[in-house]
Amino acid sequence: MENQNLLPEEKWWGGQNLQQINGFWLLPMMIPGIQRAVAEFKPHPNDIILASFPKTGTTWLKSLLYAIINYSSLDSLVKNSPHDLIPFLEVDVYGESSKSNIMSDTNSCDATRMFNTHIPYQFLGETFESSGCRVVYVTRNPKDTLNSLWHFVNKWKMDEQAPWELEEAVEQFCRGVIPGAPYYEHVLGYRMASLKNPGKVFFITYEELKNDTNTHVKRLIEFLGCPFRDDDKKVEEIVKSCSFEILSSHEVNKFEECRPWFPMPNNSFFRQAEVGDHKRYLSEEAIERIDALTREKFHKSGFIYGI
Ligand code: A3P
Numbered sequence: 001m002e003n004q005n006l007l008p009e010e011k012w013w014g015g016q017n018l019q020q021i022n023g024f025w026l027l028p029m030m031i032p033g034i035q036r037a038v039a040e041f042k043p044h045p046n047d048i049i050l051a052s053f054p055k056t057g058t059t060w061l062k063s064l065l066y067a068i069i070n071y072s073s074l075d076s077l078v079k080n081s082p083h084d085l086i087p088f089l090e091v092d093v094y095g096e097s098s099k100s101n102i103m104s105d106t107n108s109c110d111a112t113r114m115f116n117t118h119i120p121y122q123f124l125g126e127t128f129e130s131s132g133c134r135v136v137y138v139t140r141n142p143k144d145t146l147n148s149l150w151h152f153v154n155k156w157k158m159d160e161q162a163p164w165e166l167e168e169a170v171e172q173f174c175r176g177v178i179p180g181a182p183y184y185e186h187v188l189g190y191r192m193a194s195l196k197n198p199g200k201v202f203f204i205t206y207e208e209l210k211n212d213t214n215t216h217v218k219r220l221i222e223f224l225g226c227p228f229r230d231d232d233k234k235v236e237e238i239v240k241s242c243s244f245e246i247l248s249s250h251e252v253n254k255f256e257e258c259r260p261w262f263p264m265p266n267n268s269f270f271r272q273a274e275v276g277d278h279k280r281y282l283s284e285e286a287i288e289r290i291d292a293l294t295r296e297k298f299h300k301s302g303f304i305y306g307i
Contacts, residue, residue, distance in 0.1 A: 002021060004019065004028070004031050004032070004035075007019040007020055007021060007031075008020040010025065010177050012025075012172065012177065012178065012179070013153065013164040013168070013169075013172075014153075014157060014158075014161045014162070014164070015161075016028075018177060018178075018179060019031060021034075021123075022122060022123065023122070023182070023185065024120055024122070024123075024180065024181065024182070024185070024186070025176065025177050025178065025179065025180070025181050025182075026179065026180065027179045030090060030091070030095075030179075032095070032096060033090035033091055033094045033095035033096065033098070034090045034094075034119055034123070036090075036094035037089050037090045037093070037094040037117070037119060037124070038119065038123050038124060038127070040094065041089065041093075041094070041124070041127055042127070042131065043127065043128065043131035043133035044113060044131065044133065045131060045132040045133060046111075046112050046113075046133070046134075047112070047113045047114070047115070047131070047133040047134070048065060048069070048112060048113070048114045048115075048133070048134050048135075048136065048224065049089070049114075049115050049116070049117060049128065049133055049134070049135045049136070050062060050065055050086065050114065050115070050116040050117070050135075050136050050137075050138070051116070051117050051118070051119070051121070051124075051135055051136070051137045051190060052116070052118060052137065052138045052139070053118065053139065053140075053145065053180055053181075053183050053186045053187065054118055054145075054149060054179065054180050055140070055145050055148035055149045055152060056138050056139050056140035056145050056148075056206055057138045057140055057206040057209065058116060058118075058138065058269075059082050059083065059247075059269040059270070060138075060206075060209070060242060060244070060247075060273075061116075061136060061138045061204075062082035062083065062085065062086045062116055063077055063082040063085075063241070063242040063247055064217060064220065064238065064242045065086065065114055065136065065220075065224075066082060066085045066086055066114070067238040067241055067242055068217075068220060068221055068224055068226055068238060069112050069114065069224065069226070071226075071228070071234060071238070074237065074238070074241050077241055077242070077247065077250070078250050078252075079250075079252055080252060081252050081253055081255070081266045081269075082247070082269075083266070083269070086114045086115065086116050087114075087115055087116070088115070088116055088117070089115040089116065089117040089119070090117060090118070090119060093115065118180050120180075120185070120186050120189050121137075121186075121189030121190045121192075121193050122185070122189045125189070125193060128193075128200070128201075129197075129200075132200070133200075134200055134201075134202070134223070134224070135190070135193070135200060135201045135202070136201075136202045136204070136220070136223070137190035137191075137194065137201060137202065137203050137204070138204050138205070138206060138209070139187045139190075139191075139203070139204075139205050139206065140205065140206035140207070141205075141206075141207060141275075141305070141306045141307075142173070142183055142184070142290055142293075142294055142306050143278035143282060143287060143290050143306075144206070144275065144276065144277055144278050145183060146169060146170065146173045146178075146183075146278070146282075146290070147277055147278035147281055147282065148271065148277075149169070149178065150164060150166055150169045150281070151271055152264070152268060152271075153169075155268060155271075156264055156265070156268055166281060166282070166286070167286075170282070170286045170289065170290070173290070174289060174290065174293055184293070184294075184297035184298065185297075187298075187303075188297070188298075188301060188303070190203060191203055191303060202219075202220065202223045204216060204219075204220070205305065206275070207275050210275050211275075213239045213243075214232075214235055214236070214239055217235055217238060217239055218230075218235055221235070244270065244273040247270065248267075248270035248273075252266060253266050253267060253269070253270060254266070254267050255267060291306075291307045294306040294307055295307070
């Protein structure tokens with residue numbers, strides 16, 4: 001990957017610039033970890049990778065994956081943040097303050113290791129394909145994704161920092177210049193991979209999962225090859241333990257202190273958890289603008305989603 005000093009830069013928010021690698025805009029502090037993950041990560045065939053664009057339901061899927069694979073220790077979700085149960089590939093494993101023992105703790109080829117990542121398929125596709133690991137990708141409609149990110153950034157900004165104005169956020173989202181963006185290319189990269197190889201890449205939307213959690217959790221259980229797909233009691237228990245209401249009520253997830261790798265506390269990953277919450281914030285004009293882009297990017301490529 002390119003030398004970080006020579007990368008194209010654009011202003012984002014709060015005095016921070018983003019740098020562009022292969023068409024994606026990234027926070028400079030994340031780039032070394034991303035570059036190392038791309039260069040060094042060698043998944044085992046039975047690894048499970050949760051991939052997502054930020055704010056699309058990562059925390060929810062982390063808890064569901066953990067609960068499915070570790071059904072007998074479901075109560076770990078009471079005492080631990082889902083982010084502590086599944087390591088973040090480009091930060092916890094390959095980032096500058098990575099916990100060096102993560103890989104050696106879980107190096108047995110028989111163990112099911114799980115990681116999450118926001119790295120685009122365009123960067124990691126070959127790594128995934130050559131290893132045979134399974135990938136679960138969650139996405140969310142673009143307006144709720146942007147709305148969730150806008151709240152996330154503004155809730156925890158430092159007092160002295162100016163807010164991230166919503167109009168500016170919409171403009172930057174549409175230009176594809178927010179961290180991890182362009183959103184549309186991120187989603188389409190994983191969607192194409194899932195169409196090509198549905199046995200290895202499971203693609204789910206936040207809205208489907210909200211609408212009928214049990215059915216989609218059963219699909220996920222089947223994809224992961226776990227034996228209890230038809231055990232309704234277990235499925236109910238998993239769904240309940242990972243519900244927004246239950247998860248956000250645990251003390252660990254109400255924790256206000258910042259995580260070591262990011263200036264965000266555990267409770268910043270739980271807000272409203274509603275489909276369509278953007279309608280309370282985005283103007284008609286902003287909605288029309290994002291919808292037009294969604295038609296252009298998703299619908300024209302055959303993915304009728306996001307409006
Ligand atoms: P809102 O900001 O719309 O409330 P991520 O985990 O990718 O950062 O996404 C965060 C979004 O998922 C937030 O959306 C958050 O409230 C929501 N969320 C967190 N846990 C959830 C759960 N168990 N069920 C449904 N949504 C959840």
